[in-house]
Amino acid sequence: MKKIIITIAIMFGFCTPVFAQNYDSEELININVYEKISPAIVSVVAQLADGVSEGTGCIITTDGQILTGWHVVEGAKTIDITTSNGKTYKAKLVAKMPDKKDLAIIKIEVNEELPTVSFGDSEEVKVGQKVLAIGNPFGFSNTLTQGIISRIDYVKNRFQTDAAINPGCSGGPVLNSTGEVIGISQSIYNPDHNISNIGIGFAIPSNEAVKFIASQKALRH
Numbered sequence: 001m002k003k004i005i006i007t008i009a010i011m012f013g014f015c016t017p018v019f020a021q022n023y024d025s026e027e028l029i030n031i032n033v034y035e036k037i038s039p040a041i042v043s044v045v046a047q048l049a050d051g052v053s054e055g056t057g058c059i060i061t062t063d064g065q066i067l068t069g070w071h072v073v074e075g076a077k078t079i080d081i082t083t084s085n086g087k088t089y090k091a092k093l094v095a096k097m098p099d100k101k102d103l104a105i106i107k108i109e110v111n112e113e114l115p116t117v118s119f120g121d122s123e124e125v126k127v128g129q130k131v132l133a134i135g136n137p138f139g140f141s142n143t144l145t146q147g148i149i150s151r152i153d154y155v156k157n158r159f160q161t162d163a164a165i166n167p168g169c170s171g172g173p174v175l176n177s178t179g180e181v182i183g184i185s186q187s188i189y190n191p192d193h194n195i196s197n198i199g200i201g202f203a204i205p206s207n208e209a210v211k212f213i214a215s216q217k218a219l220r221h
Contacts, residue, residue, distance in 0.1 A: 005120050014212050033132055033179040034144050039084045040115040043136040044091075044106075044171060046076035056135040056172030057106065058181060060213060062113040067209060068171030069186060070104040071085055079165075081108050084142055084194065095216045102186055103204060103212050117173060120180030122205035130177055131161055133185060133201075135169030143169075145218075150200070158202045159183050165201030174203045182206045 023031065044066075046053040055072030059065070066081065073079055079091040089108035097103040129149045137143055147163030161174060165185050174183035183203030190198065 029177050030132060030144065030146065033175055033177065034134070036179045037117060037173065037175060038134060038142050038144075040117045041140070041142060041172060042066060042136050043082045043139075043141045043168075044072055045080045045082075047078045049077065052137050053147070054136065054139060054168045055170040056115045056168065056185070058171070058184070059114050060105070062116060062117055064108040064110045064114060064198060065094065066091065066108065067184065067213065068104055068106060069184070070102045070142075072170050073104055073106060079106055082091050082105075082141065083114075089124065095212075097208075097212050101208065101212075103184065103209055105213070105216060117181050118179070119206045119210050120176050120178070122182050122184045122207045125152065125159065125176075125182050127152060127206070131163050132175045132177075133161070133163040133165060133169065133172060133180070135165065135172035135185060137164070137166035137168045137197075139168060153202075157208065158204055161201050161203060162199045163201065164197045164199075165203075166197045167195055168199075180206075181209070183201050184209055190200045 021112045031178045040059045042057045044055040053072050055069055057066040057068035060067050082093045091106040091108045092105045094105040127149050133145045145164040147161050149159055150162050151160035165188050169185045172185045175183040176182050185203050187202045189200035
């Protein structure tokens with residue numbers, strides 16, 4: 001009887017949980033990055049005069065400042081934000097990036113400290129580097145995709161990636177394997193006017209975003 005009990009205990013109780021052994025090292029990186037960063041990612045819905053614009057935002061300060069794409073909120077009458085825990089807020093525009101560069105800062109009013117993203121050095125980005133992207137494609141909030149840096153466009157100062165970027169992802173983060181934001185999703189290539197992803201997406205390098213955020217901090221002091 002004792003032998004049977006011991007055997008059952010070994011099989012079902014006193015051993016390493018099976019679920020802890022089901023992920024390889026690559027999967028664990030993806031899981032860790034997502035769990036670390038997704039609480040700092042929001043969905044953005046802007047009401048325009050001619051319809052609705054949807055995108056993604058990265059929380060950059062604990063008091064509710066959010067980085068997103070300027071084309072997501074340009075001309076918005078109202079801006080609605082939904083955080084990863086389902087809470088909704090009204091946002092106001094704080095600043096837009098000059099010289100037609102496609103970034104904006106918006107702000108929500110909160111009574112708690114929010115999680116924030118951290119930025120990596122986009123000068124260190126290499127073609128072939130693995131990247132992860134989080135966004136709200138077609139309203140599917142906090143969607144994770146994976147790819148690589150496919151090309152660096154030094155003339156237009158943007159990254160090309162095959163990580164799936166679709167409508168609703170603009171303003172969302174492109175992340176390295178440690179969970180640092182190295183780019184902000186901006187657009188997709190659609191020569192045949194198909195709005196869906198065909199494996200060619202573009203992101204604004206994170207250093208551009210960092211400069212923009214720093215310039216706004218300087219203006220407030």
